[in-house]
Amino acid sequence: MGNTKTAVLTGGSAGIGAAIRRDLLAAGYTVINLDLNPCDQTHSALQTLHIDVSDLGQVRSAAAKIAAAHHVTTLIHNAGALRSALIANVKQEDLDFLMRLHVGALVALGQAFIPAMTRAGFGRIVTLTTRAILGLETRTAYSASKAAQVGLTRTWALELGPSGITVNAVAPGPIVTDQFRSVIPAGDPRNEAVAQRLPVRRLGTPEDISRVVMFLADEKAGFITGQTWFVCGGASLGAMSYS
Ligand SMILES: NC(=O)c1ccc[n+]([C@@H]2O[C@H](COP(=O)([O-])OP(=O)(O)OC[C@H]3O[C@@H](n4cnc5c(N)ncnc54)[C@H](O)[C@@H]3O)[C@@H](O)[C@H]2O)c1
Numbered sequence: 001m002g003n004t005k006t007a008v009l010t011g012g013s014a015g016i017g018a019a020i021r022r023d024l025l026a027a028g029y030t031v032i033n034l035d036l037n038p039c040d041q042t043h044s045a046l047q048t049l050h051i052d053v054s055d056l057g058q059v060r061s062a063a064a065k066i067a068a069a070h071h072v073t074t075l076i077h078n079a080g081a082l083r084s085a086l087i088a089n090v091k092q093e094d095l096d097f098l099m100r101l102h103v104g105a106l107v108a109l110g111q112a113f114i115p116a117m118t119r120a121g122f123g124r125i126v127t128l129t130t131r132a133i134l135g136l137e138t139r140t141a142y143s144a145s146k147a148a149q150v151g152l153t154r155t156w157a158l159e160l161g162p163s164g165i166t167v168n169a170v171a172p173g174p175i176v177t178d179q180f181r182s183v184i185p186a187g188d189p190r191n192e193a194v195a196q197r198l199p200v201r202r203l204g205t206p207e208d209i210s211r212v213v214m215f216l217a218d219e220k221a222g223f224i225t226g227q228t229w230f231v232c233g234g235a236s237l238g239a240m241s242y243s
Contacts, residue, residue: 003028006070007217008063008109010053011079013039015177016128019206020076021046023214029074032066034059053079054101056108063112071120072113074217077106077127080146082179084138098145103152114160123165124217127153128209131173131232150228157226166225168216173232175204199234 005028012021012033018041024031025043033039033048049066051058066072080102083094106127117123132139133147149169156167174180174194180203184190195203212231215221230236 005073006030006032007074007076008032008034008066008072008113009076009078010034010105010109013037013048015179016172016175016206016209017078019210020078020213023207023210024074024076024217027214030070032070032072034062035079053105054081054097056100056104059105059108060112063109067112067116071116073117073120073122074124075109075113075126076213076217077102077109077125077149078213079105080128080130080179082139082182083141084183085140086138087140090140094141095144098141099148102145103148106149106152110156114165117165118160118163121164122219123160123163124219124221125153125156125160125165125167126213126216127167127169128213129153129169129171129228131171131230131235133171133228134236153228154226161225164222166216166222168224168226169228170209170212170216171228171230171232171236172209173198173204173230173235175206175209177206197235198232199237202233204231204233 007024007029009021009031011017013035021031021033025045030045034051034053036052039048049062051062053059083098127149129146129149132143153167153169195201209231212229
């Protein structure tokens with residue numbers, strides 16, 4: 001049975017976004033992928049627009065064109081980046097960049113698609129935050145801009161719930177993707193060391209995250225809103241142990 005839903009997905013060409021893109025297509029969604037980089041999948045229901053999601057002019061113009069041509073039911077803001085530095089070296093330009101990419105783009109996309117969702121009385125918005133919002137050395141700009149998504153998620157849930165629109169955040173722990181590999185390369189013994197510090201004793205996969213995004217995007221998940229779902233192998237739990 002065909003799904004008549006249309007999802008706008010940012011960063012759907014690689015990593016976690018690629019898993020979400022594949023799962024959305026398999027579930028019958030039409031997918032509009034906004035990514036800097038090309039996508040290796042060809043599918044009749046997939047369109048990739050090459051834009052820089054940190055450039056809000058580009059985002060607004062692409063979103064206006066999409067909103068004029070499609071009824072977007074589902075918005076998934078997954079594109080993200082790290083700008084790692086200890087506090088002494090944090091640059092204002094990195095803070096500004098990540099605030100545009102993680103928060104500004106979400107606001108611009110939301111403003112473009114929420115009116116039609118409201119008219120239809122249905123919408124699903126899911127944003128990719130991070131376990132690092134609980135604190136992680138060198139992640140000042142990253143954790144601050146991702147924590148801002150959580151405040152936005154809770155606020156939009158309040159404002160949009162009466163219109164049938166749910167808004168949730170997913171907070172991944174370490175997931176093996178290009179972003180993770182930029183921190184810990186393949187073959188580095190820290191891969192195993194990080195895995196052994198997690199309660200589940202393994203690193204995550206993009207599919208671990210996509211599964212939860214798909215659940216929250218489902219029409220039947222309408223009683224869940226304003227929540228942050230930690231999908232992190234237990235990395236969000238306290239580290240204290242008497243054993
Ligand atoms: N991998 C992890 O361990 C991890 C952990 C917590 C949170 N996250 C978050 O999950 C999301 C996906 O992460 P990932 O690991 O798959 O990242 P990734 O770097 O492997 O892939 C990111 C995708 O987004 C695209 N992208 C990045 N910046 C863009 C921009 N300015 N404009 C358009 N497209 C852009 C890239 O081209 C790529 O296709 C990010 O928001 C990230 O912060 C990842």
